[in-house]
Amino acid sequence: GPNSIGPLLEKWAGRYLETDHTEGMWRYSVTSKHPEDDSIVQHTRIQVQNTPIGGTNGLTTVLIEVGLMLEEEEDPDLAAPGLPPFHRLLPQRFIWDIVSMGGWTRKGIPLHEGSKKVEFDDVEEWWEDICNEAEQVPQVIVGSALAGDLPVVSPDTVSAILSGFAKVYHASSIATMEKMNEVMGKMKAPKGSVRILLSNPSINPKQPLYIGERLRGPVVLIEGEQVQRPFEVDVFLRLAKRSLVDDIVPEYWEDIVLMPVETAAESFLKQREKERL
Known part of the structure; x- marks a missing residue:
């Protein structure tokens, strides 16, 4: 309250x-x-x-x-x-x-604390839900690392930084991530990447993908010096700027x-x- x-x-x-x-x-x-x-x-x-x-x-x-x-x-x-x-x-x-x-909700979409783990049996329903929700609230899918079975970045850290701006998800296992990518099709989050849905991908097939150098953080010029900005902060600024013009x-x-x-x-x-x- x-x-x-x-x-x-x-x-x-x-x-x-x-x-x-x-x-x-x-x-x-x-x-x-x-x-x-x-x-x-x-x-x-x-x-x-x-x-x-x-x-x-x-x-x-x-x-x-x-x-x-x-x-x-x-x-x-x-x-x-x-x-x-x-x-x-x-x-x-x-x-x-x-x-x-x-x-709490944003635009009628329930928000959750931390990154939400996607279970194997829920993948199809999960994908349908987040595609629809992406029209109101951005959705972030953290892919698996290039090696091992851990996420490529800390999902809870990403969720904390983007709290209130986006909903964050990660797979419960490598098998679940593989199924998620199969269901996501062209919108998949390959190993070593993070996919962001800014709108329903069935309507707009161009959605951001952070991978490689982009995931390691863009190099930006700040007060004459080149500074590597953490990718989480880069996404935060991107979503914050959208809120300036969003109704x-x-x-x-x-x-x-x-x-x-x-x-x-x-x-x-x-x-x-x-x-x-």
Whole structure:
């Protein structure tokens, strides 16, 4: 329920957490320095709404907004050209903590804690389900390693980093992985790879495959230096960017003022102005 989220956020943000509670609505905000760059400020806002349903505890809905800006920005009109690079956005631990509570859905699709193991007898049904779910929530299939019977990467690590953005699966055995690839056909995850479904593959047959150099992590230019970015973070950034243009607000929130109309950057600048006064 909504009362369980506050303690998780307090543990995550500590003294930086600001709260505002009205009937059926909890708002939390955190403004903090970026852990890897002191010139960047991260502004996080979490809104929790509880809608009573009959005699139950009701329906709890969570909306999360994370924004980055440069600390020295003083004029909102000049903020856009000086925005921090998108790759500075990092996975947020509190999202994994919330999802781990259990019972959450995204766009009506149940989320699960950690990577879900696919059993041999369930492969056909599993594949049909995730193809349909991929239209709403990305699906990640971790293939087996080039040698041995272990997954090519840690499925639970991938699941933790992508928590709230995607559902992650791995095979219960080598035999199960072979059957999964047989059923998946052209969408299979060969040994040493990770397959991602961003939509139903029967509608869009072009789906990302991380293998070889791509799985080891792309080399990106950061502040003039070549840095190898972990593939999990690369996928996180890819999915996070999709959420910027995705219509993810549930229908029953359409007539409700969610976050304040002002952007996260504008809100932060107003707070800075109050502090100076």
